[in-house]
Amino acid sequence: MKLQRVRAIAVKETRHLLRDPGSLAMMLLMPVMLLFIFGYAIRLDVLEAPVGVFQEAPDAASSELAAHLDASRAFRVVARYDSRRALGEALQTGQIWAGFVIPHDFARELAGGSARIQLLLDGVDANTARLLRNYARAMITEYALRQGAAEPPLVIEERVWFNETRESRYAILPGVIALVMAVMGALMTSLTIAREMEFGNLVMLRTTPLSRAEFLCGKLAPYVVIGLLDVLVAAWLTTALFDVPLRGSLLALVGVSTLFLLVVLLQGALISMLAGNQMLASQMSMVSTFLPSFLLSGFVFAVQNMPRALEYLSYAVPARYYVTLCKAIFLKGVGPLLLWTEMAALCAVLVVLAVATFRRASRLGLLP
């Protein structure tokens, strides 16, 4: 492997990149855009959900309960209905996400020590419905306590570690960095080799003394630089703008990111060579990188919540390890050494991909 030849390929690839400043800008802006979407626009918890109330008898006790619901951060009582039917229609059209039905004998039963109320949920968005149900239970318990009900038998002190304020943003943003890397890596490289194959340049390379390793190193080097820039920009935005703590070391983050970057870039290169034309390569990279990284990495959907078969499948998704590492470095402040299994897995994937890419490259007729 001659450094001079690697450099020649890297310079050529860099020129390609610089000649198209629009695409280059997009490669650097993509992480920023995704972080803004996830940091500002998306939240998994529910605030001020629109709910409706139907009091079968508008007496003091049930009005007080309705006021109590409205005063909470979780609910906003947008309408009071005068029949169960009207409440049902509002639920059907989506004006309210949940409806409380307070029975006519609520006041009497509450005085007797065991009252019932009914909660109708719009189950279309199952997760929101579950969150609302949990909030409703907590609110009602609190209300009952205030009305002088007996203290619950246990004193439970609830704590959420690593994310005391329970901001969903804190848990999501470190994962977004992983998503960005997975997508960018594949997007950047999956077409570059396919393009050369389509135009027939790869055949010409066979006549040069360039070896496979030199070709791949030179081809991927500029993208490693862009990828690392992306990581740094993303890490800076995450901590400076969105106040997510970086409890671990920046060095560990950069090290882990470099490893992951090599994995996704090789993946892109392999896709590129397998597809041979850009149209197919683009479809393949979408399906094989973006979706698994979004779904099977534990980024928003916890892997442990999935059926066993998918949990096993997720072991083959490199983003899974990177998401775990990112979250650990940002929120838990632990080093990559404690998570050595994840590190080892990433290294293993890297080796497998490197071997596969090299073999594919030799089948395409590049020099050894």
Added chain:
Amino acid sequence: MIARLGESATRLRALFRKEFRQLLRDPRMRFFVIVPPLIQLLIFGYAAAYDVRRADIGVVDPVRSAESRALLASVTADGTFTAFAFADMREAARAMDRGAVRAVLHFSPDFEHDRRVQLIADGADSNTALMIVGQLGQALQHAAGAAAPITIEDRAWFNPNLEDRWFFVPGIIATLLLISTSMLIAMAVVRERELGTLERMMVTPVARIEFLLGKIAPVAFIGLFDVALVCAIALLWFEVPFHSSVWALTVATLLFLASTLGTGLLISSFVATQQQALLWMFFITMPMILLSGFAFPVANMPAAAQWFAAVNPVTHFMFVIRDMFLKGGGIAVHATHFAAMAALGFVAVVVSALRLR
């Protein structure tokens, strides 16, 4: 006039033949039209679950009193939570750092008297943490014999078992359609430009609109085919209910297709290479999907994001298709969304047709 229409029809027929052949010539491409949508649907159907059905929790119980053990036995009885004992909090904290347990129950050393217990969840996954704190806390109180002064009877309409799948599977149809059709058409047009065949096309008698129709037809056909395939799986395999008519669904799909194809054509009108097209695709479709209410409710978003959602065709189709599957709201509920999709699709197709050179 009639003769010219006839000529046009001949040209169109030739174009259709060419485009279909070009798109589906490669057996791998045929594979990629059918298999990935299926895989995506299956994975999404099973993977996209917020619900906590299985969780390993750590337990630190210095005294191991009869009561704490009984409590533990009763909250782990249904198999949702599996308890692992740790000698002290330091060990439990290490397990939490590694991600081996998702929550820790820490009984007080004097539990029999003060009845205190700490419930610590791993906030690195905030949604799961909230669920576990809620579920486990309640199970504990209940096991300890809490008599709730007010009970809530809850009933979830449209999705009685609160299956996340019922929420995500119809949503997949929207995202799949957006990603596959807009990308296919953008790539198909840009490919001709990149290879120089677009210029050659310009010197033939083919009119711009004929060229576009030729490009649109096979991709729209693939889109409809994918929707049919995915719907069949949704109904037969995942058993998601469907409360609307096939016709309403077809109309909605066609309207939505106009905007996804318009998006793809718009992108193809200002990029020069397929590489740029792919980057732009991502840059544009990602926010469209993420801010459409697909996985995260629009109503929770700040005002600016909600404005974007209003002019985002995916939001409208997402709403309509979920409603058709689960609620069956009918045309009264769908009319504004249909109108919005039609308007957006019309604008996108016309603008891109004008821009295409």
